[in-house]
Ligand SMILES: Nc1ncnc2c1ncn2[C@@H]1O[C@H](COP(=O)(O)OP(=O)(O)OP(=O)(O)O)[C@@H](O)[C@H]1O
């Protein structure tokens with residue numbers, strides 16, 4: 064194998080990228096404590112750790128966005144360029160950051176060639192769109208370069224970011240949780256592309272909370288825990304359990320099979336009732352019901368229309384036909400407040416855009432929907448807000464300095480937990496969640512799924528829209544969407560192969 | 573069962589809105605005000621035949637040149653995601669300071685009596701310095717642009733009153749009067765100047781990398797920084813250009829009126845913002861074009877002129893003008909379909 068030969072050859076030489084004894088603090092938070100990583104030329108190196116372990120901080124230091132408080136960065140054995148020299152950094156390292164760096168008000172073409180639209184002279188817009196189309200086509204991405212980036216789906220925006228990172232021709236590429244919001248087919252395309260580039264000699268640093276991906280595409284893995292470097296090993300040398308133990312610092316199984324739950328009585332009231340819903344270009348003739356206390360999964364590929372369906376239920380989109388009934392009332396379609404007032408809890412797919420107010424504290428963000436219950440006559444009693452928030456921080460395993468910390472300063476996965484805490488805060492009658500555990504580490508995943516299960520046990524009807532099989536194991540039944548239609552209703556006890564082939568639209572023999 | 577179907581239709585590109593076509597919606601929005609302008613011209617012509625005379629058109633345009641320059645400045649600053657309220661004071665202070673430095677104390681000058689030829693340069697430098705100082709407070713000390721420039725609005729107006737003793741300055745050197753009163757090729761110089769600067773602005777923001785970086789910064793500063801744009805430097809430059817344009821607008825106004833009023837520019841900032849927003853500039857940053865902003869200026873100029881020609885009484889004109897601007901804002905909101913927050 065060429066890639067293995069390359070690794071062997073360059074193992075003797077200097078690492079393609081190296082961080083030595085890097086430290087970084089944010090106020091009282093130690094994000095990195097004398098941590099290090101060495102990525103060999105030609106390998107795909109995994110970086111894993113729990114939410115808030117310091118992975119993204121290390122990435123921002125490795126890409127020259129932040130100056131470390133101590134330690135040094137080297138590329139191919141030479142010291143890193145000065146922080147101000149962005150061009151020099153970009154020739155050495157390209158990156159898809161965890162937080163979107165797409166500019167929604169500009170076109171796709173301009174986002175791809177941001178700050179390099181032209182040399183010195185005028186921008187040739189037509190040529191720029193053509194170059195963008197070529198670049199996207201080369202990556203097999205079917206997106207109109209003239210479209211506004213803000214009109215793209217989460218997945219499309221991420222594909223644009225990946226295409227852009229690859230287009231710099233840098234030989235070292237960092238991908239910070241690129242798969243968190245992609246569906247299975249898109250992930251496969253990404254991995255194919257990565258392998259191709261790797262055999263052409265490109266080095267990758269790959270961050271993911273999906274440990275099976277680490278085994279699938281990576282040769283070595285580095286674990287960070289609580290801002291420190293724990294180990295760096297070839298992936299063959301570590302079992303999955305050992306990897307989880309290194310990440311969490313405790314031994315034990317990663318994730319339960321799916322919690323056993325009592326059957327939902329057929330007499331339980333229907334809390335979410337969708338009848339004949341149709342939205343041109345997304346889905347057609349969708350019927351579904353969720354009873355109080357029931358957990359229903361909804362799975363399907365990126366083009367299945369499942370996210371658009373969830374967004375319609377939440378009032379973010381307006382269906383062309385059909386009705387959505389929440390706990391017996393039919394809220395005005397296309398209006399989020401109406402859906403919420405009817406008793407819906409909603410966890411959006413794009414937390415950066417729809418989820419949180421970054422400058423407000425964890426406490427304020429998490430208690431927003433229940434603010435009216437924290438004191439008389441609309442007054443928010445600070446002490447009650449704080450204790451409520453502290454309870455949430457414990458229940459959802461949020462790593463933060465405390466309830467007062469602005470949400471914008473949390474790590475990606477921890478911000479995600481705040482959104483989830485908020486969706487569950489006001490005991491909704493029906494709860495719709497899109498990819499609830501995207502970007503959440505293995506251990507927290509279990510506690511989040513536990514919290515969702517507890518909500519269902521308390522009488523909430525839950526609809527989990529996700530591609531993650533682990534998210535769906537506890538569901539009473541899983542609906543499979545394919546090209547805009549619900550084609551299967553799979554009861555508990557499915558096998559992975561059964562569900563995956565249903566998603567692909569292949570009938571099981 | 574449909575599940576047997578294995579031939580997938582080609583993956584739909586979910587989010588790209590159908591019907592966007594080759595001509596992006598954003599491009600069309602640039603011309604959204606053109607019908608409004610045509611309508612206003614027709615209404616004006618019906619109300620008074622004088623409206624279409626070359627003299628009146630020239631007059632309308634010339635009166636709008638100062639506003640146009642302020643809108644140009646504000647639009648660029650808004651696109652970069654910042655604010656500048658102090659422009660309305662710069663337009664008064666910059667020429668007042670420059671004039672006071674060159675005229676004798678007897679004419680309310682400061683008594684320094686610098687050579688009169690320096691006045692234009694002094695005026696423009698004052699504008700640049702104000703923009704630079706705003707930048708210092710906003711970028712270095714990380715203060716909110718809104719509150720900084722609101723403070724500067726008051727401080728600068730106060731400085732002008734302090735320097736001139738609250739008097740209007742009448743003893744203006746001819747060099748300062750020139751730009752605002754000269755006529756080049758039959759058209760007032762101020763129209764040439766504003767028109768040229770708009771063309772320069774449109775080309776710079778539409779076709780040059782540095783100009784596009786203003787949009788990138790307003791759209792997502794972190795992303796712009798990650799792409800290697802020196803965001804602070806660009807914003808600083810934009811604020812200084814804003815101050816410079818406001819000072820130039822001050823020169824034009826001084827030349828047109830033949831004096832520097834103590835309240836020169838007072839209250840203009842509402843009109844400036846209104847023209848920019850009607851013209852499609854987003855207060856959130858990153859959105860809108862200078863061509864749109866120019867259309868906004870022309871719409872307001874035409875409305876103003878029509879009200880005058882229609883003989884609306886001087887006591888009422890301000891209230892009616894303000895109300896029409898609010899209606900125009902509502903219409904702009906409805907036609908663009910986007911919230912103007
Ligand atoms: N700008 C900031 N200000 C204050 N604290 C910060 C900031 N950025 C990160 N932190 C803190 O630094 C720690 C490490 O964050 P980092 O984003 O590196 O985590 P991570 O390993 O990438 O986690 P995740 O898997 O959730 O993305 C966290 O505790 C976080 O709260």
Ligand SMILES: [Mg+2]
Nearest residue numbers: 119161474475
């Ligand atoms: Mg992270």
